[in-house]
Every structure is written in structure tokens, then in C-alpha cells.
Amino acid sequence: MATLDAALAPRASAWADRVRAIALTGQLPTLVCLGEHAPLAPAISWRDGRADHWAAERVDRALRMSMYARTGMPIDGRYLAPMLRFILPTAWIRCAASFLRKTISCLR
Amino acid sequence: MFAKGLGGGYPVAALGGRRDIMSLVAAGTVSMAGTYAANGIAVAAANAALDELSQPGKYEALFARCERFYDSLSEILKAHRLPGYVVGLGPVLQVWFAEHPIKNYRDAAVTRTTTCFGVGGESMLEHNILFHPGAFENLFVSFAHSDEDIDRTLKAADDVAVRFVPMSDAPRAPDLALGIDLGTSAVKVMAIDAAGSVVGEAQGTFATLSREPLQAEQSTADWFDRLGECDGNARRSVGAARLCLG
Numbered sequence: 001m002a003t004l005d006a007a008l009a010p011r012a013s014a015w016a017d018r019v020r021a022i023a024l025t026g027q028l029p030t031l032v033c034l035g036e037h038a039p040l041a042p043a044i045s046w047r048d049g050r051a052d053h054w055a056a057e058r059v060d061r062a063l064r065m066s067m068y069a070r071t072g073m074p075i076d077g078r079y080l081a082p083m084l085r086f087i088l089p090t091a092w093i094r095c096a097a098s099f100l101r102k103t104i105s106c107l108r
Numbered sequence: 109m110f111a112k113g114l115g116g117g118y119p120v121a122a123l124g125g126r127r128d129i130m131s132l133v134a135a136g137t138v139s140m141a142g143t144y145a146a147n148g149i150a151v152a153a154a155n156a157a158l159d160e161l162s163q164p165g166k167y168e169a170l171f172a173r174c175e176r177f178y179d180s181l182s183e184i185l186k187a188h189r190l191p192g193y194v195v196g197l198g199p200v201l202q203v204w205f206a207e208h209p210i211k212n213y214r215d216a217a218v219t220r221t222t223t224c225f226g227v228g229g230e231s232m233l234e235h236n237i238l239f240h241p242g243a244f245e246n247l248f249v250s251f252a253h254s255d256e257d258i259d260r261t262l263k264a265a266d267d268v269a270v271r272f273v274p275m276s277d278a279p280r281a282p283d284l285a286l287g288i289d290l291g292t293s294a295v296k297v298m299a300i301d302a303a304g305s306v307v308g309e310a311q312g313t314f315a316t317l318s319r320e321p322l323q324a325e326q327s328t329a330d331w332f333d334r335l336g337e338c339d340g341n342a343r344r345s346v347g348a349a350r351l352c353l354g
Contacts, residue, residue, distance in 0.1 A: 048324035050321075
């Protein structure tokens with residue numbers, strides 16, 4: 001959150017004092033790896049299909065259904081952990097702690 | 109081929125196109141006819157108009173009259189502390205109700221929905237001056253307008269300006285809720301007031317990078333830049349709308 005605060009501070013809205021509430025919606029799972037002060041690499045969009053094959057080899061239907069039953073999330077190549085494969089090799093180590101535990105556990 | 113009505117009420121128009129096409133008409137190979145083609149009255153009116161327009165200094169006087177009109181309208185806006193700009197070229201102009209100068213279509217688009225144009229147009233009509241209520245409909249000064257007409261229009265504008273409340277004096281607008289959607293290809297911002305009405309909106313698109321098969325990456329800087337622009341545009345459109353609320 002500190003990283004986000006630092007990134008957004010210079011961009012504070014000029015009408016912040018008039019805004020009572022903000023509703024946010026966004027893209028389907030899209031991966032952004034944050035460093036100390038800024039994103040470490042471009043965002044990988046949910047439309048990125050490079051991890052589909054890679055994830056299919058590691059997450060069979062049984063594991064996928066099991067994880068879905070436990071977490072409520074479908075696990076496939078468009079999920080965050082498989083996408084991580086395509087982040088800069090030196091970057092993902094620095095941001096490993098920012099992922100959901102369940103995502104990491106399913107690929108152990 | 110291109111065609112344009114020119115007569116200002118008389119049935120006069122110009123028709124043009126590529127030489128190979130138009131030469132068919134000139135040679136009589138293709139017949140071109142119309143109810144008012146070569147109409148004597150219309151042609152006489154066109155000739156009379158051209159005689160009038162070709163008088164030395166005619167356009168210089170019109171542009172000078174328009175410059176005085178622009179400057180005086182701007183002074184009225186300034187005197188009443190109204191955020192507005194007179195934008196135009198020669199006899200074609202518009203008074204834009206905006207907090208910032210209008211430099212391009214994007215600037216115009218974010219303020220065009222404000223009710224100020226409609227209120228201003230209706231109020232001027234009460235003074236027997238026709239200001240079109242639509243933002244994208246220009247105002248025109250013609251050769252028929254005299255300096256007295258300009259003075260009468262300025263007097264009406266000064267009277268109408270009193271009806272608008274300067275931004276700094278306007279009652280504080282109700283609190284707003286912002287909806288921000290960071291979508292797959294664009295960020296969209298919408299401002300909603302306490303009554304649930306949409307009072308401002310804007311959107312900006314960003315690119316998806318794909319340098320190899322199946323790759324789909326985006327610059328997070330683009331997200332923030334577009335969000336900042338949308339936030340500003342939505343805010344400006346709300347600000348312009350407030351002008352008429354007082």
C-alpha cells in the first residue's frame with residue numbers, strides 16, 4: 001500500500017474534497033509486480049495467453065476443481081502465478097511476497 | 109463530387125468535381141438540369157452579392173467589427189467573473205462556458221453538455237438576440253449586422269450575465285461519488301451527484317503491447333496518465349455545469 005500511496009500522491013485529484021465515495025471496477029486478473037517505489041515491469045493482462053500451456057501441464061482438472069472448491073477461484077494460465085513466469089527474471093524474486101498464498105500453494 | 113448551397117436563401121449552389129467527370133457535363137455528354145438551374149433571379153442575386161462583397165475594405169470592416177465584438181464579450185465575462193472564453197475566427201464564433209481555454213475538440217467535448225449554452229441561448233432570445241443553444245452550433249456575424257446591432261447584443265449579454273453565478277460564489281455543490289473503471293482497453297470516470305444524476309464523465313484509452321504471440325502487456329504509467337486526464341476532464345465538465353446551478 002505504501003508503494004501505491006507513493007505512486008498516487010503526485011496525482012491526487014483536485015476535487016478530492018468534494019468526492020464522498022469512489023467505486024472501483026477493473027480488469028479481470030491482471031498481474032502488476034510492485035517494487036519499493038514503482039511497478040517492476042509492465043502489467044500482464046488477463047488477455048495474455050502465454051502461460052496457458054505451461055499451467056495446463058501443472059494443474060490438472062482434479063487439482064483445479066480442488067482449488068476452486070477451497071478458494072472459490074479458478075486456477076489456469078490466466079491466473080496470477082502462471083503469469084509470473086513472464087515477469088522479468090530478476091523482478092519476480094523481489095515481489096514474491098505480494099501474491100496470494102493460495103496462488104503459490106497450488107503450484108508447489 | 110462536391111456541392112454546396114451558397115445563396116443565403118436564393119437558389120444558388122456550386123457543384124464541382126474531377127475534371128474528367130465535370131467535362132462530361134460541360135460537353136453536354138451528361139445532362140445536368142435542375143428546377144432553378146440558371147434561374148434569372150437567382151443569378152442576378154448572386155451577381156449583386158458579388159458586387160457588394162468585392163467592394164474595397166468590406167471584409168476588413170467586418171473583421172474589425174468582430175474583433176470588437178470578441179473583446180467586448182470577453183470583457184463582460186471577465187467583469188461578471190464567469191469562466192468562459194470567446195473562440196472564433198472572423199465572423200464565426202462561439203462563447204464557451206469552460207474553466208480553461210478551448211484549444212481542440214477534446215477540450216470542447218468535455219464542456220459541451222453543460223446547460224449553460226441552453227440557458228444562455230434562451231436568455232439572449234428574451235432580449236431578441238438569437239444565440240444558438242447548442243455548443244457545437246457557431247454564432248455568425250454577417251455584413252447585415254451594424255455596429256448598433258453589436259452594441260445591442262453586448263448590452264443583452266451583459267444583462268444575461270447577471271443571471272449566472274460566478275464559480276466562487278455558487279452554492280457548494282452536493283457531494284459526489286466517483287465511479288472509476290480500469291477496463292481492458294480504457295479507463296472511464298463518472299461523477300454522480302447525491303440525486304443519482306451523472307454530472308460528469310470522461311474516458312481515455314491505452315494500448316496493449318504484444319511483441320510476441322499471446323503476449324498482452326500494458327504500461328501501468330499509461331493507466332495512471334489516462335486516469336489523471338479523465339479525472340481532470342470529468343472535473344471540468346462538472347465545474348462547468350455548476351455555473352448554471354446558482
